[in-house]
Amino acid sequence: MAALAALSLLAGCGGGGAVTPSCADTNSCPVVVPAPPALVINPSALNAYAGIPVVVTISSGVGPFQVFTSDATVLPVTQVVPGAAITLVPSNVDSDRVVTLTVRDAAGQSKTVAVTVKATPLIGAMTVTPANASLCGALGIPIGTVAICSGETASASLTLKGANTLPIANRQVRFDVILGPYSFALDRDATVFAKTITVTTDQNGQAIVAIRSDAGVPTQVSLIRGTDITSGNRVDASFTILQSTSGTPAFSVSPANASITGYYVNTCGGAAVSYVIYGGTAPYTVFANNIQGIALEAATTRGQTVVVPVSGGAFSVVASGSACAGTTTTRLTITDATGRVITATFDNIAGTVPLPVAPAPNDLIVTPAITNIVCAKGTTVAFTISGGTSPYIVATDRPSETTVNGSNITLTKDLAAGTTINVAIADAKSKTASAVISCIPTPTPVFQLTMTPPSVAKTAVGGFCDATPFPPIVVSGGAGPFTVSIDVSSAVATAAFAATGTGVIVVTPTSATSVAKGKIIGITAVDSATGRIGVATATCQ
Numbered sequence: 001m002a003a004l005a006a007l008s009l010l011a012g013c014g015g016g017g018a019v020t021p022s023c024a025d026t027n028s029c030p031v032v033v034p035a036p037p038a039l040v041i042n043p044s045a046l047n048a049y050a051g052i053p054v055v056v057t058i059s060s061g062v063g064p065f066q067v068f069t070s071d072a073t074v075l076p077v078t079q080v081v082p083g084a085a086i087t088l089v090p091s092n093v094d095s096d097r098v099v100t101l102t103v104r105d106a107a108g109q110s111k112t113v114a115v116t117v118k119a120t121p122l123i124g125a126m127t128v129t130p131a132n133a134s135l136c137g138a139l140g141i142p143i144g145t146v147a148i149c150s151g152e153t154a155s156a157s158l159t160l161k162g163a164n165t166l167p168i169a170n171r172q173v174r175f176d177v178i179l180g181p182y183s184f185a186l187d188r189d190a191t192v193f194a195k196t197i198t199v200t201t202d203q204n205g206q207a208i209v210a211i212r213s214d215a216g217v218p219t220q221v222s223l224i225r226g227t228d229i230t231s232g233n234r235v236d237a238s239f240t241i242l243q244s245t246s247g248t249p250a251f252s253v254s255p256a257n258a259s260i261t262g263y264y265v266n267t268c269g270g271a272a273v274s275y276v277i278y279g280g281t282a283p284y285t286v287f288a289n290n291i292q293g294i295a296l297e298a299a300t301t302r303g304q305t306v307v308v309p310v311s312g313g314a315f316s317v318v319a320s321g322s323a324c325a326g327t328t329t330t331r332l333t334i335t336d337a338t339g340r341v342i343t344a345t346f347d348n349i350a351g352t353v354p355l356p357v358a359p360a361p362n363d364l365i366v367t368p369a370i371t372n373i374v375c376a377k378g379t380t381v382a383f384t385i386s387g388g389t390s391p392y393i394v395a396t397d398r399p400s401e402t403t404v405n406g407s408n409i410t411l412t413k414d415l416a417a418g419t420t421i422n423v424a425i426a427d428a429k430s431k432t433a434s435a436v437i438s439c440i441p442t443p444t445p446v447f448q449l450t451m452t453p454p455s456v457a458k459t460a461v462g463g464f465c466d467a468t469p470f471p472p473i474v475v476s477g478g479a480g481p482f483t484v485s486i487d488v489s490s491a492v493a494t495a496a497f498a499a500t501g502t503g504v505i506v507v508t509p510t511s512a513t514s515v516a517k518g519k520i521i522g523i524t525a526v527d528s529a530t531g532r533i534g535v536a537t538a539t540c541q
Contacts, residue, residue, distance in 0.1 A: 036062045039109040046113070048075070049231040050092040050120040056113055058084040061105035070100040074117050077101070090117040121168055121228050124159040125483070126237030128211075128224065136242040147312075149244035150181075151215035153190070157208040158226045158235060160201050167205025172229040174198045175207075180222020180241060181214035198229065213241045219252045219278045221533060236528045237483070240312075242278050251280035251340050253332075259347035260319060264355050268293055268328065268348040270321025274448060275344055276314045276535070280336035284308040286315050289331045293322035293348060296332075299455040299537060309520050314535050317346045324350050364388030364431040366407075366423070375415035375439035383407040383435055388427035397422040409437065417441040449477045449525055449534030456507075457539040460517035465540035467512050470521075473536050475503040478527025485524045507538045515540045 039061035048054045058065055058081070065081040074097050075090050086103070101113040128146045130136065136149035148154045156175060160168040175184060176196045183193035190210060201207045207226065219242050227234040243250040254276050260269035277284050287305045288296050298306035298315035308315050317330065332344040356369060365387045373379060385392050385407050394409075396402045398421050401413045409423060421437040456471040475482055482503050486492075492510055505523060509515045521538040 036105075036107040036109065039103065039105050039107075039111050041103050041111045041113055044111075044113055045115075047116045047118055048088055048090045049118050049233070050090050052120060052232055053087055053089050056086040056088065056101065056103075058086070058103065058105075061109060062107040064106055066104045068102045068104070070102075071097065075099040075101070075115055088115065090115075093117050093119050095119065118231070119162060120231050120233055121171070122161040122165070123226065123228060123233055123235045124161070126156060126158050126224060126226055126235050128154055128156050128237060128239040130154045136244060147240040147242050148213055149242055150213050150217045151244070153185075153210060153212045154239075155208055156211055156224055156226070156237070157206055160205045160207070160228060167201070167203070169201055169203045169205060171201045171205075171207075172198055173201060173207035174227045174229055175209050176225045176227070178223035178225050178236065180220060180224075181217040182211050182222055182241065183214075185210040185212060217241060217243065218256070219243045219250070219254045219276075238526045238533065240278075244279075250278075251336060251342055252278050253334055253342055253344045254278070255344070257345045257347070258317070259327075259349055261349040262321065262324070262351035264351045264353050266323055266325055266355075267351055268319060268322055268324040269351075270319055272297075272316045272318045273346065274314045274316045275332070276312060277308055277334060278311060280311070280340055280342075281338045282309060282311050282313070283337060284313070285335045287333045287335075288317070288346075289333070290328065291330075292328055293324060294319045294330060294346070297454075309537070310522055312522060312535075313537070319348050324348060326350055364392075364425065364427050364433040366425050366433045366435045368435065370436050370438060372438045372440045374442050375411055375417075375419060375421075375437070377411055377414045380408050380410045381437055383409070383423065383425075385425060385433075388431045388433075389429045391428055393426045395424050397424075415439050449475055449482075449527060449532045451475060451523075451525065451534040451536040453536075455537045455539065457541050460540050463517050464513045465509055465515045465517070465519075467509050467514075469506045469508045470538045473505045473523065473538075475505060475525045475534060477534070478525075478532045481528055483526045483528060485526075486521055505536075517541065 037060045040059045042057050042059055046054060066079050067077050067081055067086050068079065069075050069077045073091060074093060075088060077088065097117045099115045099117055101115055102110055103113065104110040130146060130148040131153055136147045136152065158173065160171050160173065162168050174196060177183065183195060184197040186192040186194055186197060190212065193212065197209055199207050199209055221238055221240055223236060223238050225234055225236045243252050258273045260271045260273065262269040285305065285307055286296055286298065288294065291304050295302055295318050296304065296306045296315055297318055298308050301307060306315055328348045330346045332346060334342050334344065367384045371381050373381065394404050394407055396404065396409060401411060401415060402421060403410045403412055417439050419439040423435040423437065425433045452474045456473060458465050458470050480503065484505055486507060492508060503525070505525060507521055507523060515521070517540055519540045523536045523538060525534045
């Protein structure tokens, strides 16, 4: 026992009586560097189709990240990755091409992703074909590509082709109801219906489905979409469902009721609302019982009474934004050539926001006082400051979500509808003013394009218009691309569209005797991105 105690004492004293200090006392402990998190990329292999974005996600690693491609022509990339997602948009190819992506993080780790780039199939225009005995389909109205009666059946079809223009057989295509009261038949006997259906292309690359509109529904424009499931490529089309009785189109107007609302109190709205007439016997006379702050427009006529020359033609109620109180209702009486009468209404509603008080001389003024916008990241609101004494100081109550540059406020984040940003302005003499940015919901697309002018004409020679083009019609208000249709089979419509969404439509007769004097050509433009529709006419006079 004494020997063990002595040995223990010797070990504790270092064997020579001196105490050995620990590394903590001398700061000589070795530095342990933790291993960096492993670089993880998802997925490690994928298929990508030309022109269709796909995303590769970085779920672990040390940022910032860089990405490199083995073939920048087929699969271009931005070398520096902004964040942890890599968006790829392949170029078009004739056949499958395998491209290797290399992702590298700041710790020197790297991973590869095998991307097989495939040619995107070419989807032909969607065709909606009514039943052979359809009276509605025989109308040839100039809104939408085709018309079917309510409660009637029709077929929708599209064709898939490869980059070599050869048909693609045995490919799955999904059809969806985008807008409108109709369904797809799921079985051979047309007893089961649904709002979506997936079919396989035949040996000609064609996918065909049967559709049926709901019985007795009001006249309206409907939208249909076809999607190649493999690539996600899609095409949209429109057609019109006409309210009918026993297969005969009803005399109707759409919408039956419409309204606009002003902003300031005792001030009505200023805008135009279009109505479309179907059925009956053209031409139609439209009369407004009240023209307080409004006027009717149709083709080249304007006033309290206008004439709509064709079935499917449109007229507009144009409000001037004049002073008013409460709601002003205008009754629109529509009479066809046989004397049948239908009615519609237009309500112009006064606003509720108090009128701004006139400022005193040399007061500090900021305009606009209230700005209503969809608050998306990167949106800038420009304010105008007048009066007071410069320099001015501008600030907001949301400094983490906005930046200030002079009198311009830019959002740095997406903000939800209902959010309010208060803006404060002070001048060199401590005078103050304020403004408000109010976040509103993303607006629902309005199904209306602007056709300028809404009617063009050409003079007939010898009873016919020659084969030279009619004056051009400019289409605006959509995102493009546009689908153009006309109601005269002997004439062709050519269209040159710009990337801005503004297009130019030119109607050209196929021969010097294809369009007779007095003939009115109905023209329809449909914006495939938003479903907006515009109508115009070309007259051989």
